[in-house]
Amino acid sequence: MKSSTIKPIKSLGQNFLNDKNVVRKIVESANLTEEDMVIEVGPGMGAMTGELANYAGLVLAVEIDERLRPVLGVLETVHQNIKVVYNDILKVNVRQLIEEQFALNPRLKQVKIISNLPYYITTPIIMAFLEGDVPYLHSMTFMVQKEVGLRMTATPGGKDYGALSVTVGFFAEGKILFTVPPHCFNPQPNVDSCVVQLMIRENPPYELENKEYFFKIIKASFCQRRKMLTNSLANAGYLGINRENVKEALEIIGKNETVRGEVLSPEEFATIANFLLHKKSL
Ligand code: SAM
Numbered sequence: 247m248k249s250s251t252i253k254p255i256k257s258l259g260q261n262f263l264n265d266k267n268v269v270r271k272i273v274e275s276a277n278l279t280e281e282d283m284v285i286e287v288g289p290g291m292g293a294m295t296g297e298l299a300n301y302a303g304l305v306l307a308v309e310i311d312e313r314l315r316p317v318l319g320v321l322e323t324v325h326q327n328i329k330v331v332y333n334d335i336l337k338v339n340v341r342q343l344i345e346e347q348f349a350l351n352p353r354l355k356q357v358k359i360i361s362n363l364p365y366y367i368t369t370p371i372i373m374a375f376l377e378g379d380v381p382y383l384h385s386m387t388f389m390v391q392k393e394v395g396l397r398m399t400a401t402p403g404g405k406d407y408g409a410l411s412v413t414v415g416f417f418a419e420g421k422i423l424f425t426v427p428p429h430c431f432n433p434q435p436n437v438d439s440c441v442v443q444l445m446i447r448e449n450p451p452y453e454l455e456n457k458e459y460f461f462k463i464i465k466a467s468f469c470q471r472r473k474m475l476t477n478s479l480a481n482a483g484y485l486g487i488n489r490e491n492v493k494e495a496l497e498i499i500g501k502n503e504t505v506r507g508e509v510l511s512p513e514e515f516a517t518i519a520n521f522l523l524h525k526k527s528l
Pocket residue numbers: 258259260261262263264287288289290291292293294308309310311333334335336361362363364365367
């Protein structure tokens with residue numbers, strides 16, 4: 247089947263990259279070597295896959311759309327170091343795939359995830375990788391909607407700062423590398439895009455007594471942005487705390503009860519979470 251006969255499926259987020267310069271910039275930004283195993287989510291018609299294989303030790307691509315078999319099959323024949331798995335990235339056992347490949351290929355030392363992501367599941371995919379404890383993970387380089395890139399890398403106080411910024415910042419140091427206009431894709435998405443790079447931290451940026459409770463606090467804090475933090479946290483029954491507990495926690499970081507979550511730094515949230523953990527009644 248010729249690639250030109252494959253009609254992009256909108257519900258699968260199929261906006262194929264058609265700008266070689268953007269492909270080159272993404273591949274260069276990942277600093278690939280023979281020691282790298284690249285996981286590419288959604289290779290599509292292979293706009294980036296061959297170029298990634300020119301530099302990495304192995305490219306393992308996970309594609310949900312079986313119609314792309316003939317196109318990607320050609321790439322697998324040309325590049326011995328490309329392996330395509332046809333599945334939903336949210337259903338595959340990434341850890342197992344990595345461990346199998348590392349056992350077969352002792353040259354591999356680290357994993358880099360590189361993808362022009364399907365926009366309908368951008369956040370679930372990123373969160374699955376960040377929270378999934380992916381072995382040997384070094385960095386992730388993603389094309390995402392510009393708005394998501396801004397939220398992932400935002401700092402306290404601005405309109406983009408929220409649960410995603412704090413969560414991403416806990417696991418990685420992120421930055422936006424460049425923006426990409428709609429005309430670089432076929433079909434064109436109706437939003438601007440950007441390439442964001444997340445370098446995985448070796449050590450957590452602050453101490454958390456209980457990671458799960460911290461992320462619950464973050465979720466509740468940004469659930470209703472315009473609310474005061476005292477209300478957001480005290481009303482979230484699953485946290486098991488009351489207004490007095492929250493007031494006390496805020497006093498520790500020198501804030502009063504009218505403060506909103508959007509101005510607190512991740513470190514301040516960590517202090518609050520570590521304190522409230524010992525107050526919770528559940
Ligand atoms: N990498 C190609 C490119 O740059 O032209 C395609 C990028 S396109 C934005 C997203 C790709 O992800 C499509 O090929 C789509 O079929 C695939 N995809 C969508 N949902 C997926 C999922 N859950 N698991 C794996 N691949 C998926």
